Amino acid sequence: MAGRGTVDFGYRYRAGWHVLVGAVAIPLAVAIAADVTLALGQRLLALSTLAIIIAWYAVAAPQAMENRDERWGTAYFAALAVAFPLLLAIAPMSGVLMFALCPQLFVMIARWRVRLPLLLLLYAELAWAMLAPVGISRYTLTMAGVTVLVPMTVTILVGAYLTGIREQNRKRAALIEELTRTRAALERAGHEAGVHAERERLAAEIHDTLAQGFTSILMLTQAARTTLLRDTTAADNQLDILEKTARENLAEARSLIAARVPADLTGRSLADALDRLAARHTRDTGTHVDVSITGERTAAPTGTDIALLRTAQEALANITKHADATTVRIELHHDHGCTTLAVTDDGQGFDPATVQGGYGLDGIRTRATALDGTCTVRSAPGQGSTVRVELPTTPAEQATRSPCPAREPHPAPDDH
Template identity: 80%
Template sequence: MAVRGAVDLGNRQRIGWHVLVGVVAVPVAVAIAADVKVALGQRMLALGTLAVIVAWYALVAPRAMEDGDERWGVAYFAALAVAFPLLLAIAPIAGALMFALCPQLFVMVARWRVRLPLLFLLYGELAWAMLARSGVDRYALAMTGASVLVPLTVTILVGGYLTGIREQNRKRAALIEELTETRAALERAGHEAGVHAERERLAAEIHDTLAQGFTSILMLAQAARTTVLRDPKATDDRLVVLERTARENLAEARSLIAALSPVDLTGRGLADALDRLAARHTRDTGTCVEVSVVGDRTSAPTGTDVALLRTAQEALANAGKHAAATTVRIELSHTDGVMALAVADDGRGFDPATVRGGYGLLGIRTRAVGLGGTCTVRSAPGEGTTVRVSLPAGGRTGPT
């Protein structure tokens, strides 16, 4: 995978292994060709054997490194075990190829139980070539032992160290891959949660503004129909109100699309917006709505003002549709860093425990909690209803 290739240095820079083969093979070829002590035919045989080894590397080694299948590596070194002693028998200088062969072994073969026999075989062939040329005596054995055992030990130690690094790289690559997948999953979950929250916000906004406006338009149209023949003047007045309500609803729709503040808050404070809302509700329904302000009349952050205005809109709509109230009182208070809005009506009341579904009270409560506030509803059959929302005056940004 892309992440694994980026982390594993051995796989990412295989070109280094090819350069190493060239750096070792070219000087060996030059040394063999320049050794006039060896017959020309033997030199040509040695050069041909070296060419076969390099060609075998070019054919098999890249696949063994890329596929990660050590069977290719075993096949590669099995053939070398045949060609390498032939080359050593003619040109002992070819022992320098071990500088390239040993690193390749640790790249192409993963298991130690396969590595070690191949490693011992190659160094054994090197020792045989040295003894075959110098003869067998104690000095030759000592020199051969020093020339073979020391590099063999160093090769095993360095190979083990490099193997450990590559294993750490593989684990790190797997961890990065897992973290990348987890991050992608979290991003998808966050996006889905954001979409869901935005959908809920829009549903509440539409319920509190457009749906209520259309309900008012419908009621006015029905009332106008009943008086169109017997009282044209009253019908005309209702049509004027209907047109005004439609325009206000259109303005709310445009404001919602543009993600702006409610129209009633544009250029006004919350107290003024509540006065405007109360006057409009009284005009449309005939229900008396009173507004009182306690404490500072200055506005809170926009999110707080919007939430409290939406609360008043929903409470008034419920009072008009369900409570059959004759009087509604809205009280806005701003004390001790808390903005509170209470909407009380003298309607028929209800049992809050029996309310299920809908966006009304649920939307009010969701807004309040989202801004770090509280929402309480007190009502009983025949005793009216009071909806109270308290929010931090400092505001905590959140969905409105």
């Protein structure tokens, strides 16, 4: 019922109906009490009848208005159809109650097939009260027609208009309520999608940084264990590398927690970060990594550099785990507002069509797509592989989704 109260005029402003009844009934009671043309008994009977009508209103009106139960409204007006003519017979001035009764009728009863008969009955009683004392003649019929038919017609027209507005407001309120529920559902869905996207982002970041770092630590630990007894100097060097790798991994973890730029990019350019990444990979795995940078660098969003660095990290991690390569080359090319990163190895290669989904290549593709770029993988068994990502480097080009110009990667080195 509270929800209906926010949209139903009759419910929201029910106090106004009470004020209207009081504004009509109190002056009427005063006028009846002061009418010296009526005998004392008639005045008392009229006031008692008026009091009964007001009491009946106090009982039935709240039920009819607040619960929108037409049975209460019908019962209320059915009782009035008995009490009202009695009051009119004693005090004809009581016809002013129609100013309060007609609006109540349109609030308490919604169906016209119930409204109209009750309205006609009330006005017929009013006409009878006017004609009974003076008799029926052409003049009295004309006066009754002007006094009764005109107000009744206006009441019906105004009631129809108000009913239409009320129904329109009710439909509009229902639509607003539906839109509110839909918006709440969309907000929940958006929140869930945001949570899911953030989880996916963190999973990809952890896969490309911490997981790869732990893999390197595991490999270095195993290597140090095998050389610890026979060559303590070599083992000590491996432990130094192990410590550096652990520190680098810790720095990446702190960057992820603080949602900052990757440690390798902090205070450095993408080219410097790639050089550091190549040197670290060569140090940790023994696989030589060359870095080639061509073209003139233009301003690029930080997100572009992060995506390219993560692409290189993931490509090198995949090479370590699967390629069995001896040489790797990282090419970074700037041209026409686009940046192209290609990571090529001379390893055993693979069939890209058979690679299952995961956080590796799928993560690279997702990052590239999110920045309106492209990712292509070229490989074949025994022929090495190339992972190539092209990204627009300016916000304007990202906004307009301008494609990067095609550029073939340098052929993979051949050691077969």
